[in-house]
Amino acid sequence: MSASVSDSRPAAPLSARLLAASGGVLAALAVALSAYAAHAGTDPHAQARLQTAAVFAFGHGIALAALAPPSRRALTRGLLGALLLGVIVFAGGLAAAHFFGASTRLVPYGGSLMILAWLGYAVDAMRR
Numbered sequence: 001m002s003a004s005v006s007d008s009r010p011a012a013p014l015s016a017r018l019l020a021a022s023g024g025v026l027a028a029l030a031v032a033l034s035a036y037a038a039h040a041g042t043d044p045h046a047q048a049r050l051q052t053a054a055v056f057a058f059g060h061g062i063a064l065a066a067l068a069p070p071s072r073r074a075l076t077r078g079l080l081g082a083l084l085l086g087v088i089v090f091a092g093g094l095a096a097a098h099f100f101g102a103s104t105r106l107v108p109y110g111g112s113l114m115i116l117a118w119l120g121y122a123v124d125a126m127r128r
Contacts, residue, residue, distance in 0.1 A: 015077045016068045022084055023064025030058035033095060046098050053094035060087040079120045086113030
């Protein structure tokens with residue numbers, strides 16, 4: 001005897017689901033990047049950069065996966081989107097510098113965007 005259980009809550013907005021899924025992908029990529037950094041035999045400076053990128057991508061990926069699904073306000077989702085963009089620019093810039101020889105000149109902007117997005121999220125949380 002099997003009963004079907006249905007969830008009567010409305011589905012989260014598509015933007016919230018995309019942010020949560022992006023968080024899961026970020027976390028997975030962070031684990032892979034951390035493993036690469038630990039086993040690739042790169043120089044210690046490059047290894048430290050890659051581990052920094054992995055830590056930021058993992059932490060922010062988990063945050064997006066947890067915070068995005070319940071976010072019903074467009075402002076909240078916009079701030080989480082800014083957080084996603086910041087971590088892509090920051091962690092992605094560090095990884096791109098290693099793998100492709102790209103410049104790291106945009107990395108500080110990604111870090112600044114993450115800081116501003118977290119502060120905006122904190123203010124938004126107090127106003128709910």
